[in-house]
Amino acid sequence: MTAQTGTTGSSTGPVTPSPVTAPGRLDTGSSRGAGDGGSPGRVGSARRREGRAAWILAIPFCLLFLAFTAWPVIQSLFMSITDTKAKDLRHPFSVNIVGLDNFTKALSDPIFRKAAANTAYFVLVGVPLTLVLALAAAVALDKGITRFRAVFRLGFYMPVITSIVAVAVVWRFLLQDPGGLINTVLGWFGITGPNWLGDPNWSMPALIMMAAWRNFGTAMIIFLAGLQAVPAELHEAAAIDGANAWKRFRHVTMPLLRPTLLFVLVTTSIGYLQVFEEPFVMTKGGPLNSTITVSYNTYQQFGFGNYGLASAMSYLIFVVIAIVTALQFRLLRERT
Amino acid sequence: MSVDTAPRPTTRAPGPKAARTGSGMVGSSQGSRWWLYVILTVALLAVIAPFVWMVLGSFKGEGELRQVPPTWLPDNPSLDNYTQLFSKLNFGQFFTNSIVVAVVVTAGNLVFCSMLGYALAMLDFRGKKAIFIAVMGTLMIPGVVTFVPLFVLVANAGLIDTLPGLFLPFLVSPFGVFLMRQFILGLPRDLLDAGRVDGAGELRIFWKIILPLCGPALATLGILTFLGSWNNFLWPLVVAQSEDKYTLPVALALYSTGQNSTNYGLLLAGATVVIIPILIVFLIFQKRFIEGIATTGLK
Numbered sequence: 001m002t003a004q005t006g007t008t009g010s011s012t013g014p015v016t017p018s019p020v021t022a023p024g025r026l027d028t029g030s031s032r033g034a035g036d037g038g039s040p041g042r043v044g045s046a047r048r049r050e051g052r053a054a055w056i057l058a059i060p061f062c063l064l065f066l067a068f069t070a071w072p073v074i075q076s077l078f079m080s081i082t083d084t085k086a087k088d089l090r091h092p093f094s095v096n097i098v099g100l101d102n103f104t105k106a107l108s109d110p111i112f113r114k115a116a117a118n119t120a121y122f123v124l125v126g127v128p129l130t131l132v133l134a135l136a137a138a139v140a141l142d143k144g145i146t147r148f149r150a151v152f153r154l155g156f157y158m159p160v161i162t163s164i165v166a167v168a169v170v171w172r173f174l175l176q177d178p179g180g181l182i183n184t185v186l187g188w189f190g191i192t193g194p195n196w197l198g199d200p201n202w203s204m205p206a207l208i209m210m211a212a213w214r215n216f217g218t219a220m221i222i223f224l225a226g227l228q229a230v231p232a233e234l235h236e237a238a239a240i241d242g243a244n245a246w247k248r249f250r251h252v253t254m255p256l257l258r259p260t261l262l263f264v265l266v267t268t269s270i271g272y273l274q275v276f277e278e279p280f281v282m283t284k285g286g287p288l289n290s291t292i293t294v295s296y297n298t299y300q301q302f303g304f305g306n307y308g309l310a311s312a313m314s315y316l317i318f319v320v321i322a323i324v325t326a327l328q329f330r331l332l333r334e335r336t
Numbered sequence: 337m338s339v340d341t342a343p344r345p346t347t348r349a350p351g352p353k354a355a356r357t358g359s360g361m362v363g364s365s366q367g368s369r370w371w372l373y374v375i376l377t378v379a380l381l382a383v384i385a386p387f388v389w390m391v392l393g394s395f396k397g398e399g400e401l402r403q404v405p406p407t408w409l410p411d412n413p414s415l416d417n418y419t420q421l422f423s424k425l426n427f428g429q430f431f432t433n434s435i436v437v438a439v440v441v442t443a444g445n446l447v448f449c450s451m452l453g454y455a456l457a458m459l460d461f462r463g464k465k466a467i468f469i470a471v472m473g474t475l476m477i478p479g480v481v482t483f484v485p486l487f488v489l490v491a492n493a494g495l496i497d498t499l500p501g502l503f504l505p506f507l508v509s510p511f512g513v514f515l516m517r518q519f520i521l522g523l524p525r526d527l528l529d530a531g532r533v534d535g536a537g538e539l540r541i542f543w544k545i546i547l548p549l550c551g552p553a554l555a556t557l558g559i560l561t562f563l564g565s566w567n568n569f570l571w572p573l574v575v576a577q578s579e580d581k582y583t584l585p586v587a588l589a590l591y592s593t594g595q596n597s598t599n600y601g602l603l604l605a606g607a608t609v610v611i612i613p614i615l616i617v618f619l620i621f622q623k624r625f626i627e628g629i630a631t632t633g634l635k
Contacts, residue, residue, distance in 0.1 A: 064444075069510070
């Protein structure tokens with residue numbers, strides 16, 4: 001959501017108001033359009049009326065936005081350089097400025113480092129897995145089949161809308177060993193499944209598997225929309241030139257899909273970098289901290305009452321998100 | 337499982353396809369792709385299996401749920417888990433809380449975001465650009481950043497453990513403004529001028545002329561907001577501290593990690609109660625839902 005909406009917003013932003021504002025500002029008092037006519041005074045009062053109405057419409061949003069979004073953003077930056085604790089809630093002026101201590105404290109904490117490594121693991125394996133599944137499903141639904149397309153699309157999308165908490169509760173049963181559905185199915189093929197959530201080597205793969213299952217539907221829908229923009233004629237021309245299906249996918253579909261891919265990559269990465277509910281419900285960060293993530297660790301510090309430290313950690317997540325997003329834009333834009 | 341389906345779909349039929357040039361015919365003839373249907377069907381079953389198992393499991397007794405290997409159909413289906421859920425564990429209250437919060441949050445977003453969206457799209461006023469930049473700038477900021485100070489703010493306002501504490505911070509969203517503004521930009525400006533010529537007041541024009549035309553955008557925003565609120569977890573987890581303020585995900589998460597964590601049937605019934613209502617809403621509105629995702633890219 002964020003990345004694309006941001007760019008679209010700024011690209012259309014300056015365009016729209018200009019036809020309205022520019023002439024109005026150049027000759028204030030005279031008529032607004034070319035042939036509107038009307039006395040200068042009437043137009044002036046009409047503009048004032050318009051401005052007043054606009055502010056009446058804007059005020060409720062702006063108040064709520066200032067209180068619950070803008071102020072907390074600024075406040076959290078401030079809090080991250082103080083030693084604010086839960087007990088300071090009632091005495092906001094008793095906190096001390098500690099500079100970057102919270103950041104260095106977080107970065108030198110072995111548990112936070114473990115959490116950062118786990119989050120990186122989750123993102124680096126989970127995002128490609130999710131995108132490959134989504135792209136495979138989208139291509140199959142777009143070009144491969146002609147019937148029941150809506151049924152498959154609906155089914156694949158279903159996990160997306162469900163509560164992560166509820167899904168995590170169900171998956172905890174599916175992943176049980178022995179007796180879980182997943183290991184039972186693996187057993188049909190002679191595979192002895194691991195003790196997924198009990199084994200530090202398998203707990204993170206289990207969470208990744210669940211995240212891919214739950215999230216590939218969103219990416220699939222966006223890929224499908226992108227694929228529909230690929231003209232069929234291009235495929236036919238390439239086929240006549242003797243390109244096989246893989247080559248056509250690689251050299252016709254993929255280049256045209258690049259903007260969609262960028263968008264899906266960025267939004268999925270942003271979501272996965274904040275992974276929280278899965279470890280909360282399924283593993284509590286265990287076993288042996290093998291599934292503790294940065295968001296989960298931040299929540300823990302918040303729970304211990306270390307508000308300053310938790311704010312610093314949340315800003316670290318934000319910085320990483322910003323860097324990763326910028327990098328992805330760079331990498332995928334360059335070649336277009 | 338479906339990883340390797342991507343390159344394959346068209347490998348089978350390069351010859352016939354090149355010959356057939358109708359633009360809708362790229363997907364070759366039916367029947368020749370039966371294997372793809374098989375793969376997709378297996379994938380579909382794998383994707384929905386957890387839901388099926390959850391619903392079936394919620395009618396099973398404890399003994400059956402601990403059986404190895406697991407069963408699909410319940411031996412003696414019963415509603416015991418559900419009666420316990422609503423009598424002993426107060427899930428009726430959690431359900432009501434979830435509904436109230438989601439409805440208020442959705443209503444707030446529909447009203448406030450469309451108001452500002454309209455002002456930004458069609459009206460000219462001082463400070464317009466500043467508002468636009470501020471709102472769009474926060475679209476990028478992840479929720480975890482505002483979380484701690486928001487908690488402090490709500491705590492200082494005495495709203496911890498109250499329903500307003502649960503919904504107030506979510507009454508407006510930058511995304512909602514963006515969606516509404518983009519949609520209203522696409523409406524003809526003549527509507528505004530026509531309304532003025534007819535002598536309608538500015539607010540009346542918004543309410544009577546513009547808003548009725550915003551149906552599709554309002555529907556998308558409404559569905560996505562309701563869904564987001566229903567599934568929201570972290571905020572209600574810290575704000576709802578006494579049981580009668582829990583929302584469904586909070587109750588389920590706390591029970592599943594607390595003393596009831598070994599009562600499998602109860603947890604499955606709880607998960608069903610969280611998932612099924614939203615699934616029904618989804619099935620009713622699925623077309624709009626999916627269009628909304630494709631155009632906005634929001635989950």
